[in-house]
Amino acid sequence: MPVQLFITCLVNSLYPDVGKATVALLERAGFEVEFPRDQTCCGQPAYNGGFHAEAGEQVRQTLDVLDATEGPIVVPSGSCAAMLIDHAPELVAAEPEYSAKAARVAGRTRELTQFLVAESGIDLGPVDCGRATYHASCHSLRWLDVLDQPKALLDGAGVERVELDGEDECCGFGGLFAIKSPEISAAMLHTKIDRIVASDAGVVTGVDVACLMHISAGLRRREVPIAVKHIAEVLAGSPE
Amino acid sequence: MTTFRSRIQEAFAEGVPISIDLGARGRSERRAAAAAAFPQMEAMRDRARVIRAGTIANLDDYLDAFADAAQRSGSTVFFAADAAEARNYIVDLARREQVTRAVKVKSMVTEEIGLNAALAAAGVETVETDLGEFIVQLAGETPAHFVAPAIHMDRYQIAELFVDKLGVGYTDDPVELTGIARRHLRPRFLTAEMGISGVNFGVADDGSIALVTNEGNGLLCTTVPRIHVAVMGMERLVPTRSDLAVMLEVLARSASGQGLTSYTSIVNGPRRPGEPDGPDQLHLVIVDNGRSATLGSTVAEILYCIRCGACLNVCPVYRHLGGHPYGSVYAGPVGAVITPSLYGLEEWHDLPATSSLCGACAEVCPVRIDIPSLLVELRRQSVDRSPPSISAGVRLFAALTTRPRLYRFVTRALGWLGRLWSRDGWMRRMPLVLGSWTRDRDLPSPAAETFNDWWRRSRGA
Numbered sequence: 001m002p003v004q005l006f007i008t009c010l011v012n013s014l015y016p017d018v019g020k021a022t023v024a025l026l027e028r029a030g031f032e033v034e035f036p037r038d039q040t041c042c043g044q045p046a047y048n049g050g051f052h053a054e055a056g057e058q059v060r061q062t063l064d065v066l067d068a069t070e071g072p073i074v075v076p077s078g079s080c081a082a083m084l085i086d087h088a089p090e091l092v093a094a095e096p097e098y099s100a101k102a103a104r105v106a107g108r109t110r111e112l113t114q115f116l117v118a119e120s121g122i123d124l125g126p127v128d129c130g131r132a133t134y135h136a137s138c139h140s141l142r143w144l145d146v147l148d149q150p151k152a153l154l155d156g157a158g159v160e161r162v163e164l165d166g167e168d169e170c171c172g173f174g175g176l177f178a179i180k181s182p183e184i185s186a187a188m189l190h191t192k193i194d195r196i197v198a199s200d201a202g203v204v205t206g207v208d209v210a211c212l213m214h215i216s217a218g219l220r221r222r223e224v225p226i227a228v229k230h231i232a233e234v235l236a237g238s239p240e
Numbered sequence: 241m242t243t244f245r246s247r248i249q250e251a252f253a254e255g256v257p258i259s260i261d262l263g264a265r266g267r268s269e270r271r272a273a274a275a276a277a278f279p280q281m282e283a284m285r286d287r288a289r290v291i292r293a294g295t296i297a298n299l300d301d302y303l304d305a306f307a308d309a310a311q312r313s314g315s316t317v318f319f320a321a322d323a324a325e326a327r328n329y330i331v332d333l334a335r336r337e338q339v340t341r342a343v344k345v346k347s348m349v350t351e352e353i354g355l356n357a358a359l360a361a362a363g364v365e366t367v368e369t370d371l372g373e374f375i376v377q378l379a380g381e382t383p384a385h386f387v388a389p390a391i392h393m394d395r396y397q398i399a400e401l402f403v404d405k406l407g408v409g410y411t412d413d414p415v416e417l418t419g420i421a422r423r424h425l426r427p428r429f430l431t432a433e434m435g436i437s438g439v440n441f442g443v444a445d446d447g448s449i450a451l452v453t454n455e456g457n458g459l460l461c462t463t464v465p466r467i468h469v470a471v472m473g474m475e476r477l478v479p480t481r482s483d484l485a486v487m488l489e490v491l492a493r494s495a496s497g498q499g500l501t502s503y504t505s506i507v508n509g510p511r512r513p514g515e516p517d518g519p520d521q522l523h524l525v526i527v528d529n530g531r532s533a534t535l536g537s538t539v540a541e542i543l544y545c546i547r548c549g550a551c552l553n554v555c556p557v558y559r560h561l562g563g564h565p566y567g568s569v570y571a572g573p574v575g576a577v578i579t580p581s582l583y584g585l586e587e588w589h590d591l592p593a594t595s596s597l598c599g600a601c602a603e604v605c606p607v608r609i610d611i612p613s614l615l616v617e618l619r620r621q622s623v624d625r626s627p628p629s630i631s632a633g634v635r636l637f638a639a640l641t642t643r644p645r646l647y648r649f650v651t652r653a654l655g656w657l658g659r660l661w662s663r664d665g666w667m668r669r670m671p672l673v674l675g676s677w678t679r680d681r682d683l684p685s686p687a688a689e690t691f692n693d694w695w696r697r698s699r700g701a
Binding site for chain 2: 007009011012013014015016017019020035037038039040041043045046047048049050051052054055057058060061065138139141142143168169170172173174175176177178179180181182183184185186187188189191213214216217218220221
């Protein structure tokens with residue numbers, strides 16, 4: 001069965017290795033991966049910021065690209081998946097043609113770990129990344145109910161996993177929020193980092209690169225030597 | 241008035257009291273435990289939402305029914321269009337009845353209308369009788385939380401405050417501090433001519449009002465003084481007492497993790513002939529003050545709110561910032577919707593902007609208000625007030641991402657540039673709008689090769 005990869009703008013530009021690991025994982029699980037190259041951004045930052053005209057343009061572009069394809073759409077980022085599933089249909093609700101496209105695309109879209117657990121089970125082979133902890137990104141957790149799937153995948157791969165105290169508390173990213181309210185955003189990030197340090201893990205992982213970017217940016221500024229890896233990188237093992 | 245931005249900076253410069261985070265966390269944990277111990281919690285939340293939605297959808301009818309029933313049971317009902325009308329009515333009443341002393345039960349709507357200052361100006365000594373609110377009043381402050389007004393103070397500060405304002409000896413023992421407040425308040429309950437309360441819920445079909453407290457002060461304020469004034473936001477109704485029972489189930493658990501508060505008072509009219517106690521007069525002041533406009537707006541759902549404070553307790557922004565910087569009686573996630581909907585986005589658009597949209601609030605709201613969606617809706621309405629640099633950035637990015645070929649070219653070029661200006665993939669200082677990112681965080685630089693280019697190079701399609 002072919003799966004369509006919606007890679008997200010952040011993975012495309014900042015974390016291509018997460019994309020490569022995602023491809024490797026999906027192929028290891030037996031899927032044929034296709035990547036529609038005209039995809040760009042789902043429109044989430046504009047949508048959350050209240051720029052709905054701009055978000056609408058991005059959503060229509062994304063729907064045109066994805067609706068022309070077949071099979072499940074897999075996204076290595078919970079918040080972008082939630083954008084396609086929940087908010088895109090709402091943004092184009094007044095346009096019959098795009099409304100139909102949005103409904104079809106929303107029905108096909110899955111966050112990566114959601115898809116892997118539902119479609120291929122949790123046995124993707126063992127990995128050893130040292131002691132790891134999982135940060136539950138807000139949109140994955142609360143909009144998509146993604147929490148047990150990534151943990152099951154990590155546990156299934158034999159990862160030594162420690163629970164993160166306050167795993168469901170926001171890291172303070174929130175897109176434009178991090179720039180518009182830097183003091184509060186940074187205070188939230190410090191709380192998150194304190195918890196990660198206290199977990200005594202060598203690796204922090206999650207399903208959303210935006211949150212992981214924020215956490216790694218804070219760890220680096222504080223010079224804390226804890227690695228940050230997207231779950232696809234953890235599960236894929238060493239890069240190709 | 242100062243801007244939210246400047247109030248936030250000031251709060252961080254002074255240091256946000258740790259007691260806020262500790263208090264809010266403790267309350268969240270108690271709420272979670274109470275919800276877990278009550279198998280019907282989720283079903284009750286569903287019912288509570290249906291009750292509130294039905295009430296708000298037919299609020300005019302329920303208000304008429306409530307007012308009629310309250311008048312039949314002997315209460316005087318006054319509809320106040322705005323804060324000034326509500327204040328003036330109560331101040332005039334106090335003057336007419338020669339009231340010089342009033343006692344109050346904690347109430348957000350009386351804070352909203354600025355009642356204490358108006359009564360003080362009219363020469364009425366007004367004493368808050370909820371312990372937390374009493375502390376806040378002594379300190380000359382406003383509540384920092386719907387349910388825990390003094391959440392921002394620790395017991396050592398309260399001990400100093402009591403020494404300073406009440407002339408007692410120093411003690412930081414919570415039991416002794418409570419005893420001091422109790423001894424101070426007791427004679428005031430007994431001598432006040434007017435008791436002032438809020439209303440947790442008004443029951444439309446019989447005109448009763450329900451009040452919940454944990455200290456019994458509500459019962460004293462509404463029965464001992466000869467005049468009881470109950471101030472109610474016009475949305476705080478439920479149709480029947482059965483509906484009230486559902487709301488009480490979720491309110492106490494959400495607010496304080498209790499199955500039921502220590503005192504739940506249901507008041508129906510003033511003292512009737514032959515009854516041993518209760519006030520001679522009961523005045524119900526029903527406050528609009530922007531609520532009608534909210535009712536007709538796209539954020540009308542916020543009127544379902546029952547002021548439990550659960551969303552404040554779980555909110556990471558509230559926990560790290562506290563309540564006062566919001567600049568309004570209503571803080572936290574729900575306050576960031578209530579305040580601009582009552583007072584207008586022009587002055588208050590920064591409140592809904594200040595959220596990471598993490599959704600923790602919606603997860604605990606007893607009436608399942610979709611607060612993140614309401615915040616986004618208010619952002620949409622005030623998008624023209626965004627900082628120009630952010631608007632320009634969003635528009636530029638939208639223009640780029642709707643042109644796939646240009647997007648591929650520009651992202652490729654950013655990869656080249658990133659290699660030039662970053663050190664090991666990171667940037668430490670950025671100019672302009674990105675400077676607020678690099679104040680506390682490094683910024684990752686674009687990768688040398690985009691995923692899109694890697695795909696074409698390795699897969700050829």
